[in-house]
Amino acid sequence: NQYTAEIEAFSPANADELEAFRIKYLGTKGLIKDLFEQFKSVGPEEKRVFGKVLNQFKQMAEAKYTDLKENFNSEIENSKSEIDLTLPGNGFEVGSRHPLSLVQSEIVDIFKRLGFVVAEGPEIEDDWHNFSALNFPDEHPARDMQDTFFIKKNSGKDDIALRTHTSSVQVRMMENGKPPFRAIMPGRVYRNEAISARAHCFFHQVEGLYIDENVSFADLKQTLYHFVQELYGEGTKVRFRPSYFPFTEPSAEMDISCTICKGAGCNMCKHSGWVEILGCGMVDPNVLENCGIDSKKFTGFAFGMGVERITNLKYVIKDLRLFSENDVRFLKQFKTEM
Ligand code: PHE
Numbered sequence: 001n002q003y004t005a006e007i008e009a010f011s012p013a014n015a016d017e018l019e020a021f022r023i024k025y026l027g028t029k030g031l032i033k034d035l036f037e038q039f040k041s042v043g044p045e046e047k048r049v050f051g052k053v054l055n056q057f058k059q060m061a062e063a064k065y066t067d068l069k070e071n072f073n074s075e076i077e078n079s080k081s082e083i084d085l086t087l088p089g090n091g092f093e094v095g096s097r098h099p100l101s102l103v104q105s106e107i108v109d110i111f112k113r114l115g116f117v118v119a120e121g122p123e124i125e126d127d128w129h130n131f132s133a134l135n136f137p138d139e140h141p142a143r144d145m146q147d148t149f150f151i152k153k154n155s156g157k158d159d160i161a162l163r164t165h166t167s168s169v170q171v172r173m174m175e176n177g178k179p180p181f182r183a184i185m186p187g188r189v190y191r192n193e194a195i196s197a198r199a200h201c202f203f204h205q206v207e208g209l210y211i212d213e214n215v216s217f218a219d220l221k222q223t224l225y226h227f228v229q230e231l232y233g234e235g236t237k238v239r240f241r242p243s244y245f246p247f248t249e250p251s252a253e254m255d256i257s258c259t260i261c262k263g264a265g266c267n268m269c270k271h272s273g274w275v276e277i278l279g280c281g282m283v284d285p286n287v288l289e290n291c292g293i294d295s296k297k298f299t300g301f302a303f304g305m306g307v308e309r310i311t312n313l314k315y316v317i318k319d320l321r322l323f324s325e326n327d328v329r330f331l332k333q334f335k336t337e338m
Contacts, residue, residue, distance in 0.1 A: 003031065004057065007064055018068055025061045032058050096335040100204055100323055103311040104186050107206050110230045111184045114223065116208060119183040121169035123190070124151065127159040129168040133175075133290040134247040147192040149201075162190035165304060166207045167247060173209065174291035179298050180212035186307075197319040204307035209283070211293065211300030217250070217282060220301035224254055224280065231310070232259050239274065248281025248302060259313045268316065275313060278305035 007025065012018040025031050035054055042050060108118060121129075136143050138156050152160040169185040185207045193199040210219065221240070228236050237257035245251045255276050258269035265271035280303035285295035308320055317323070322330045 004060065007061055010064065010068075012068060012072075015072055018065075018072060021068075022065055026065060032061060093332075094335070096332055098323075098331065099311055099315060099317070099334045100307050102334060103314060104204060104206065104307050106231065107227075107305075107307070107310065108184060108186060110227055111206075111208060114182075114226070116182050116184045116210075119169050119173050119185050120187060121163075121166070121172050121185070123163055123188060125161060125163040125168045127157055127161070129171045130161055130163050130165070132157070133171045133287065134167055135284050135286045135290070136246045140246075149190050149192050163187075164191055165189050166205045167302070167304065170207065170209045170302060171287075171291055174211070174288070174293055179293055179300075180210075181300070182210050182212075184208045195321065197321065200308075200320050200324065202324075203320075205304055206307060207302065207304035209300065209302050211283065211288070211298055213298060215299045215301060217301070220280060220282070220303070223301075224278070224303060228256050228277075232256065232313070237263070240280075243279060243281075245279060245281055247284050247287050249284045251279070251281035254278050254280060254303075256313075260316060268313070277310060277313070278303050280304070 003025075010021060012021060023030060027033070032054075035057075039047070039050055039054060112118075130148075131143055132138075148164050149162040150159055151162065152158070166185040166187045166189060169187065170183075173181060173183060173185075185205075187205060188202055189205050190202045193201055195201060210223070225238055228238055236259065239255050240252040241255065243251045243253040253276055255274040257263045258266060258273055258275050260266050260268040261273070263269075263273040265273060269275045280301065283300045283302050288295040288298060288300075308323060311317065311323075312320075
């Protein structure tokens with residue numbers, strides 16, 4: 001009959017059409033249900049003929065429906081696993097090196113080219129290596145100059161502290177080797193200061209030591225002058241001011257012409273045109289003797305700089321705390337420096 005042809009030709013475009021098909025033929029108020037209702041009222045003779053036809057029709061309609069439904073389901077499955085190549089890809093962020101590491105390795109590289117090697121030592125130090133060997137007198141206020149974090153404090157000689165400078169590594173190097181020495185000591189150091197935009201309880205240093213026969217203050221000046229030209233560019237001016245450190249004599253602090261305003265006057269150099277970048281001096285003969293080096297035969301120079309300070313002068317970072325907060329918005333600005 002007409003329905004058979006209609007069912008056979010049926011080809012739904014979407015799931016809604018298929019559902020309409022189910023309701024029309026197979027639903028509780030559908031055509032087949034209706035035909036079965038009518039079937040009840042026919043005579044026994046007709047029932048036999050009709051029954052057969054009706055059952056075939058019903059099976060045919062059901063088979064068509066299950067078939068179509070399966071087709072649809074597998075189509076949906078297929079479309080799920082297909083990759084849409086027109087969509088933009090998932091971006092992923094590449095990490096960046098910390099500005100302090102960048103600047104520290106820049107400093108280290110410059111001194112390596114001059115023949116300096118890198119030396120390291122412990123961050124927890126004893127009194128001898130951090131103070132006594134470096135000519136800090138016992139109970140002298142010079143020890144307070146550095147706001148030490150003590151881990152164990154009693155008599156002085158066997159105090160244990162977080163190192164306040166990497167000069168302690170210089171002592172270890174001189175004790176354990178024979179001159180000449182030409183080394184730099186990068187590392188983290190600790191001082192008991194209230195944390196603010198301008199101070200932190202830890203920071204990073206690169207110190208240096210050069211000991212040999214006939215090393216003079218002229219060698220110190222030339223080495224540091226060359227360093228500054230390499231780091232901040234040709235033409236950067238330097239000046240030395242007399243200073244005091246227990247472990248050097250004479251001692252000096254070195255300023256450079258302000259890297260931000262090139263000497264014209266800005267907030268960084270407080271309109272003086274100069275900024276201080278490091279402390280230095282000729283190693284005190286007492287320090288050489290403390291470390292078992294003949295101070296009649298050998299002389300040398302030492303210097304120490306703060307990596308945060310050097311970094312500020314390159315990138316004008318106004319708040320020291322940014323260096324240790326791990327804020328990605330700050331850190332990712334240094335990506336191009338890889
Ligand atoms: N150790 C000094 C400091 O931490 C720096 C310095 C090193 C000065 C070597 C002179 C010579 O302040």
